[in-house]
Amino acid sequence: MATITRRGMGQWQVKVRRKGYPVQTRTFDTRADAEAWSRGIESQMDRATFVSTTAAEKTSLAQAIDRYKKDVCPSLARGGIAQMANLDRLKENLGATSLATLDSAQISAYREIMLKTYSLQTVRHDMGLLNRVLKCCQIDWGINLPRGLPTANVRLPKMPRARERRLKPGEEERLLTAARQYGGEIADIIIFAIETAMRRNEIAQMRWEQVELRRKVVSLLSEQTKTGEPRQVPLSVKAAEILTKRNVDIGPVWRITPNAITTAFMRVTGRAGLDDLRFHDLRHEATSRLFEKGLNMMEVAEVTGHKTLEMLKRYTHLNAESLAVKLM
Known part of the structure; x- marks a missing residue:
């Protein structure tokens, strides 16, 4: 049942009471609006379709x-x-x-x-x-x-086609030659990135306390990974050799910040004539190489830290020559 009460000049308050429902109250400028609203509420209650929107x-x-x-x-x-x-x-x-x-x-x-x-x-x-x-x-x-x-x-903005840049024959040698000429740690970091598929920030934040050369594993903490989950990264022979020759056992592994890695890499690619190559492309290259070595999708995800297999699919741009060998 609806009760309509005049409250001051030009204000009409309507209350709808019905057993099994909370009291519905609304104030309108005209009695006609109040009556129309109450009829609508009562109709919904009659059909058992009424849902209160008061909280919203x-x-x-x-x-x-x-x-x-x-x-x-x-x-x-x-x-x-x-x-x-x-x-x-x-x-x-x-x-x-x-x-x-x-x-x-x-x-x-x-x-x-x-x-x-x-x-x-x-x-x-x-x-x-x-x-x-x-x-x-x-x-x-x-x-x-x-x-x-x-x-x-609402439509989500459509993303452009995912970047699929991989190293072409001879580009890795050109990149490393330019990196060694540039000096500092960037050459070792490039090799390490290709060998481990680790992200730039993950590499920059590594500490020796997380490195177990005997087990050939780097244990990344949750605050170091993009996904916010801890991860153990296996070290290849080359990756382990790079860390072994540094011969340090405490503190940061690299004396360089994430932004400094990007700056150094851009200068190196400029020298090598590879201006379209980005540091994150090395992770794409590394991930694709893991597939080419025969690792299955679950194994690769364990190494790279991808949360879903769907996210990992775009990295599987395998080298045609490697696939041809498997078909022989």
């Missing part, structure tokens, strides 16, 4: 993001530090909107604005994180979204 109306996206930071982020890798910038960006641009009124048009507009400043991958991460926040609202926190998941009706 009273909760802004900013509040939902804050709760996600408090309740969910601590359980993520590294306490969700990697997600904080994305969450802050979403909160700044969409935070004032209530969960009840957040729609796909607003999210699409956000996507287009962000694409003018940020990379495709960053915007995709924003969208994915927004989707997870809204799912938490519905599934974990009992906040009904009257429009459903608005992110479901």
Whole structure:
């Protein structure tokens, strides 16, 4: 039953009471609007299709993001530090909107604005994180979204074809010759990267306390890996030789920062005439070589630290000559 009460000038409060449902209250500027709203609510209750949207109306996206930071982020890798910038960006641009009124048009507009400043991958991460926040609202926190998941009706920016750069015949020799002429640790780091498939940051942050030359293993800590999970990296003969000749047993393995590795590598590739080669391409090369040596996908994933086999598929650009040998 609906009760409509006049409250001051131009204010009409309506309350709908029905057994089995929480009391629904709303204030309108006109009695006609109040009556129309109450009829709609009562009709939904008659058909047993009514779901309260009060929580969504009273909760802004900013509040939902804050709760996600408090309740969910601590359980993520590294306490969700990697997600904080994305969450802050979403909160700044969409935070004032209530969960009840957040729609796909607003999210699409956000996507287009962000694409003018940020990379495709960053915007995709924003969208994915927004989707997870809204799912938490519905599934974990009992906040009904009257429009459903608005992110479901928004297209993600399409990523360009994945980079597939591998070293061509003679390029590794040219690269290492230029690296040795450049001096410092970059030549050894290049060889080590090709032999282990480790990322730039993982290499730069290595410490001797994590190296077990007898077992030929480097034990990476969770805070050193991109995935936030610890990993043991096997050392090939060449990789072990590089570490053995350094003859140090405590502190950082390399006396160079991640950014310095990138700078040195760019100068080396410039000298070698390989300007289109990036340091991360060495990981692609190393991963592909692991497949060419006969390791299966699960074994390669154990070495490289890829979380899903789907992510690993793009690295399997095997050398045709190696495949031809297997077909003989």
